[in-house]
Amino acid sequence: MNSIKKSARTLAPSLLSAAVLTATLTTAAQAQANEVADALTGGKILNDFRLRYETNDTEDTLDNGSDRDSANALTLRSRIGYETGSIAGFKVLAEIEDVRAIIDEYAPEDTDYDGVPDPENTEWNRAQISYNKDGVSATVGxxxxxxxxxxxxxxxxxxxxxxxxxxxxFGYKADDFTVDYVYIDQRNFLNFTDNDTSDHLLNASYSALPVGKVAGYAYLLENEDTDTTIDTYGAYLDGKQKLDSLTVIYRAEYATQTLENSTGTEFDTDYILLEGGVKLSGVTAKLGNEIHGEDNGTGFATPYGTNHKFGGWADRFIPGASRALGLDDKYISVSTKAGPVKLVAVYHDYESVEDSKDLGSEINLLAAGKINKNFSAGIKYAGFSGGDDDVVTSNDTDKFWAWIGAKF
Structure with a gap:
C-alpha cells in the first residue's frame, strides 16, 4: 500500500506537468493559428483602374513608308489583387492585370493607324512572397x-x-545606408511579351552627406534570347541646399557601358547627366543636359528604364535606332501646383553626339492631380518637331492624353 501511495505522489506532478505542457502547446498553436488567420483575412485588397484616351499623330515620312491614320485609343487598365498581412515579416501578394480597348484605332490592334503601345491582354502582373524585418528585405517571384x-x-x-x-x-537598410541586389530570370514587357535573362543588379546609396545622397550601381544585363550583354556601371549625387526662402537643387550622374552583341562585337559608350534648379514660392525651375554617347552607330542603351519619363513624352528617343547617333538632350522645365493640380511645362532641344545633327525639339505640358483619396485625373500633351531630314526621328509627332484613375 505504501508503494502505491508513493507511486501516486510521484505520478501526480508528472501528470500535472504534462497537462500544463499540453495546455501551453495548445494555446501557442491556437495563437499561431489565429495569427495566420488574421494575416490571411486582414490583408489588403488591391484595386487599381485607369481609363485613358490617347492620340498619336506621327508624320508618315521615314517610319515605314506607309500612310497611316492618326491613332485614337480609349483603353481601360484594371489591376485586381490581394496582399496578406505580415506573418513574422512575410507577406504574399498576387495581382492580375487586364487591358481592354474601347476604341481600338491604333497599332498593334489595327495597323492602319499610328501606334499606341497598349495592346489588349490579361496576365499575372505580380505574384510574389516578400519579407521585411529589422532592416532586412527580400522579394521572390x-x-x-x-x-x-x-x-x-x-x-x-x-x-x-x-x-x-x-x-x-535582397536588400538591407541601416539608418541612411541602403543596398539592394537583384537576380532577374525573366523580364515581362509592356506589350505582353517576355524574354529570358540572366541579369545581376546591384545598387547602394548613402543619404546623410551634407551635399546630399550619393549612390553607385552595377547593372549587368544578359538577354539569353538575343545573346546580348549590356554592362553598366555608374554613380550619382543628388541633393538640395536651403538658402533662406530659396532652395537650390542639383543632380550629377555618370555611367559607362559596354554592349556586346551576338557576334562578339563590343561597343563602349558613356552617359552624363547634369541638372540644376531652384524652388521658390511653390515653383520649381530646372535646367538639364542629358547625354547618351555612341560608338560606331550604337548608342548608350537603357532597355530596362522608364524611358517615357526622360527624353520627351513623344517617345521619339527610345533605346535602339533612334539613339544610333547618340543623344544630347538640353531641357528646361517649370512646375508648380494650383490647389491639388500639378502643372508642368518642359522644353527639349535635341542634338546628336555624332556629327552634332539637329534631332528636333519638343514641348511637354501636363496638368494632373487627385480628386479625392480614391480618384485622380489628368491631361497631357507632347509636341515634337523634327530636325534634319536624314535622321530616323525627323517625323513630326503630336500626342495627347486624358485619363481618370481609381484606387481602392
Missing part, C-alpha cells in the same frame, strides 16, 4: 522593380501594362 529615378531600372508605369520581372531581390 514576379515583382515590380524601380531603382532611383527609374532612368535605368523601372516599371514603365505610364503604359497601361507595366513592366515586371521574375526575380529574387
Amino acid at each position: 514576379r515583382q515590380r522593380i524601380i531603382f532611383d529615378n527609374a532612368r535605368f531600372i523601372g516599371n514603365v508605369g505610364w503604359r497601361q501594362n507595366e513592366v515586371t520581372f521574375d526575380a529574387a531581390r
